Amino acid sequence: MKIAFHIGSSDFNPRWIKYCIANNIPFKEVNCYDGDIIEQLSDCDILMWQHHQSHPKDILFAKQLLFALEQTGKIVFPDFNTAWHFDDKVGQKYLLEAVNGYLAPSWVFYEKDKALSWAKETSYPKVFKLRGGAGSQNVRLVRNKSEAYRLIKKAFGKGFNNFDRWRAFKERFRKYSEGYSPFLDVLKATVRLVIPPAYSKVMGKEFGYIYFQEFIPGNDSDTRIIVIGDKAFALKRMVRKNDFRASGSGSIRYAKSEIDERCVKMAFEINEKLNAQCLAYDFVFDGENKPVLVEISYGFSANAYDKCEGYWNKQMEWCEGAFDPYGWMIEMMIKKD
Ligand SMILES: Nc1ncnc2c1ncn2[C@@H]1O[C@H](COP(=O)(O)OP(=O)(O)O)[C@@H](O)[C@H]1O
Ligand SMILES: [Mg+2]
Incomplete structure (x- = not known):
């Protein structure tokens, strides 16, 4: 029994390796970005890779590689049931509705006219979310019908960027001014005003769907x-x-x-x-x-x-x-x- 870990920056990786060393568990490090990765894994039974929603290469193929290995008999982390819906709130909606998973009432539309007629009749506020994104970066309150209309027009017009540079900058500044992060992070965010992160290029525009959730008020x-x-x-x-x-x-x-x-x-x-x-x-x-x-x-x-x-x-x-x-x-x- 041997475990393979994908090299590279991840939160879990150094902790996994530390545990294996402490407990004499055989492992090796592999590079999943290499063309011969399947060969590299030939002497391993297990692959563990904490792929990340903002690593551009991971977005391109981490799930495909892991699920291909799982389908052909290797043990992987994260496996299909754990990760197919990762960074995909639309996928999560279907899954959690199907298992009665107590998800806040959610709506997704793939047709502009249906979205508009729903927006005309529904109550406000609602929460608008892109299907991907973390740390609240792509989550917004929709206070009224006209805000909803504007979002719907954009979703079926020029689309949304996964990375909103101004919102990201303001958030970094907030974190700095409230003492949660160093000034260096603000400087990095300034660069991001001009050069967007690579992952947003890979992901392209969010276009052709719109996702809303019931706003659950009064939570601190x-x-x-x-x-x-x-x-x-x-x-x-x-x-x-x-x-x-x-x-x-x-x-x-x-x-x-x-x-x-x-x-x-x-x-x-x-x-x-x-x-x-x-x-x-x-x-x-x-x-x-x-x-x-x-x-x-x-x-x-x-x-x-x-x-x-x-x-x-x-x-x-x-x-x-x-x-x-x-x-x-x-x-x-x-x-x-
Ligand atoms: N439907 C909702 N009603 C009220 N608050 C919400 C709702 N959805 C999300 N939030 C708040 O917004 C935050 C970010 O939303 P979430 O869907 O978890 O996105 P992210 O992937 O960015 O964490 C949550 O931590 C929660 O505090
Ligand atoms: Mg969250």
């Missing part, structure tokens, strides 16, 4: 539960000032008392239906104080979770103290072998 945070196998951990992200969006705000709470355990239970329940290896579930609370899901994602920023004070097992018992989710991932792969 969202609750993120990460399920890996039969364990779960959580944190709460506070919304930005004068905003409704939490993800990417930088303001995080870790205490167990901050987490509504109904979310943990629901995340376990949905994860079982989805048969996923590892998924983050983002919840807000509706007018009746019930958890409502707004998004799922297999990927997450490892550093942000190091401060979690413990985890739940599937029996909903709290296990206090430090833990290693990246080791859990490795153990899960080995068990399957």
